[in-house]
Amino acid sequence: MNEQVNPETGEIVEDDRGLDARSITAADGGPVAKRSGHVSDVLRMLEDGQFNADASEAMRELVRMMEAHAHNNKGAAKGKVTIELDMTLANGVFVLTPAYKVKAPVQKRLGTALFAGDTGSLGRNPPGQKAMFGDRQPRDPYADQAVRDV
Secondary structure (H helix, E strand, O other): OOEEEOOOOOOEEEOOOOOOOOOEEOOOOOEEOOOOOOHHHHHHHHHHHHHHHHHHHHHHHHHHHHHHHHHOOOOOOOOEEEEEEEEEEEOOEEEEEEEEEEEOOOOOOOOOOOEEOOOOOEEOOOOOOOOOOOOOOOEEOOOOEEOOOO
């Protein structure tokens, strides 16, 4: 807890920018977030804490996605969580409207060489050439099984 001394009275008063956002108790005994100049405290106040819970769950899901992506991408993955606070002031009241965006890593896809036929169709072999190998079944590396029939 941050404290200051009132120079006129010598009284010790709490700093309005306090670090502990759960130090005030309501009449019903429940916690009340106190005034704070810290973004982390304000995030916990938004939508009675629901925004913080939702954004936190989205971040945890991003972490899981990045771990799976890194498993198949030489151990590297990149993601992003963006938190945006729109603020309006009217008649002395601030209204904060939060939003978050998650940018997950995108799996790079390999190119596939295909050949055009006379009618504009595409195929794996040049027209008139016999196929040397049959189609393979795609596999899910995590389940170690075929994902669909080709």
